[in-house]
Amino acid sequence: MRKNIEIQFEDNSIMPKYRQIIGAIQLKINAGELKKGDQLPSLNHWCKQYGLSQDTVLMAYNDLKSKGVISSQVGKGYFVQNENSDYQHKVLLVFDRLTAYKEELYDSFKEALKKDGSEQIFFHHNNPKMFQTIIESSVGVYSEYVIMPADFTGANQLIAKLPLNKVYILDQGRKQYKNSYPYVCQDFERDIYRILKKNVLLVGKYHRMVLVIRHLKSHYKEIATGFRDYCKQHPIDFEVVSEIKSFEIRQNDVFVVVDDRDLEFLVRYSIDKQMVLGNDLGIISYNETPLKGIVASGITTITTDFSQMGKSMAEMILNYQNLKIDNPFIINLRNSF
Numbered sequence: 001m002r003k004n005i006e007i008q009f010e011d012n013s014i015m016p017k018y019r020q021i022i023g024a025i026q027l028k029i030n031a032g033e034l035k036k037g038d039q040l041p042s043l044n045h046w047c048k049q050y051g052l053s054q055d056t057v058l059m060a061y062n063d064l065k066s067k068g069v070i071s072s073q074v075g076k077g078y079f080v081q082n083e084n085s086d087y088q089h090k091v092l093l094v095f096d097r098l099t100a101y102k103e104e105l106y107d108s109f110k111e112a113l114k115k116d117g118s119e120q121i122f123f124h125h126n127n128p129k130m131f132q133t134i135i136e137s138s139v140g141v142y143s144e145y146v147i148m149p150a151d152f153t154g155a156n157q158l159i160a161k162l163p164l165n166k167v168y169i170l171d172q173g174r175k176q177y178k179n180s181y182p183y184v185c186q187d188f189e190r191d192i193y194r195i196l197k198k199n200v201l202l203v204g205k206y207h208r209m210v211l212v213i214r215h216l217k218s219h220y221k222e223i224a225t226g227f228r229d230y231c232k233q234h235p236i237d238f239e240v241v242s243e244i245k246s247f248e249i250r251q252n253d254v255f256v257v258v259d260d261r262d263l264e265f266l267v268r269y270s271i272d273k274q275m276v277l278g279n280d281l282g283i284i285s286y287n288e289t290p291l292k293g294i295v296a297s298g299i300t301t302i303t304t305d306f307s308q309m310g311k312s313m314a315e316m317i318l319n320y321q322n323l324k325i326d327n328p329f330i331i332n333l334r335n336s337f
Contacts, residue, residue: 002039002077003028009050017052021060029069029083040070040078066090066143068118089117089317092142094134096150096172097125100289101306105171108310109146116318117143128152135161142166144317149173151218156180165322170313171304172219174326182322184313186304188222189229191329192256195302196230202337206254206282208237212244212262220258227256251275254282254337256302260289267296283336298334305330 007024009017028034041049046057061078064070068090071081091113095102110119120142124131131150135158138145146168149155156176159167169177174185196203203209211227213220224240231238241247244255244262249269257263263285267277275281277296285292288303305328312325 002041003034005041007050016056018056018059018063021046021057022063025060025064026069029080034080034083036080036083038080039076040080042077062140063143066141089113089143090141091117091119091144091146091317092138093119093121093170094131094145094147095121095123096148097123099287101287101303102171105306105310108307109314110310112311112314113318124148124150126150126152128154131155132158135159138162144168146170146313146317147173149177168313168316171309171327175222178324182316182324184309184316184323184325184327186219186329187326188219189226190326191304192223192226192302193230195329195331196227197234199331199333200234202333203234203236203254205252206236207252208239208250208254210238210247210253210255211240212242212247212255212257212259213240214242214259214262223258249281251280254284256284256286258286260285263292263299267299270296277336284331285336288332293332293334296336298336300334300337301332303330303332304328 005024005028007020009020015023025034025040040061043054043057046052047054061070061072065072065078067088068082069080070078072078093106093109095106098106106121113119122134124134128150131152139161140163144166145162147159148170149159149172159177167181169181169183169185171185174183174187177183209227209231211224213224216224227240228238239247244257244265255266257266263283266281266283269275270277270281277283284300284302286302288301292299292301309327312327316323316325
């Protein structure tokens with residue numbers, strides 16, 4: 001049954017009329033006069049009864065829709081979807097994939113947002129079709145859009161379909177999107193350079209540094225650039241390789257590995273060859289996980305602070321800020337280095 005909403009518009013108010021419509025609907029919901037499933041007045045009803053334009057009413061309805069308070073059904077109209085109208089934010093999270101460390105990011109974001117918003121998460125797995133489907137089906141549905149960009153041509157054009165002032169970039173894409181959107185991202189090139197420079201004496205124990213990185217797409221290319229810059233400016237023999245199994249490993253090599261499959265290979269190799277990690281062979285692994293603190297008496301990790309990343313992004317949204325934040329990057333020193 002369609003519910004009528006009486007409202008006394010204040011023509012001299014500094015509050016726009018669409019905001020007055022939002023306020024009236026929220027008051028009705030909070031008072032229990034509108035309940036989940038109730039149908040709202042049509043656009044034509046508002047226009048005829050109050051002399052409003054359809055654009056004004058649509059702005060109000062789209063705002064409530066983006067926050068999950070109301071929903072629309074084609075050919076039927078608008079309906080109350082959520083009786084909790086106090087949420088200010090309904091956020092879409094688009095991740096590339098879920099890993100242990102990105103789960104930490106998600107949990108941190110969710111915890112920081114929970115008092116004033118809700119979130120929905122999707123994964124694109126760097127699949128162009130999946131990314132396109134997620135983006136195009138989400139336009140106008142959410143109050144904010146937090147995107148881990150996909151690594152394929154045309155991804156930026158898809159992101160541009162979302163409301164410009166509602167998009168935030170997360171984790172990756174700092175260089176590509178820094179002039180277009182606020183972000184909380186890793187500075188991959190600077191991070192690897194700075195962390196190695198900070199630990200130059202430990203690096204100096206070894207004769208050669210080897211970066212094992214399976215491809216040089218997207219942010220991986222930035223890691224390789226920062227790694228090469230360090231090795232050239234703080235002279236040490238170095239290699240950048242994509243395949244560790246066919247690489248000739250020498251005593252007094254130190255490896256920086258991005259993929260955990262390469263970490264597993266090196267740990268097994270050290271055991272087979274009876275090489276002592278942190279002495280005969282060094283390993284630095286990207287991204288902290290609980291097991292790395294235990295495996296082989298402790299694997300040294302270099303990692304962004306994923307918990308802080310989630311918190312910073314949530315706080316930016318809650319405070320209506322448009323910032324560009326380079327997330328903290330840290331090293332956890334253990335026996336492997």
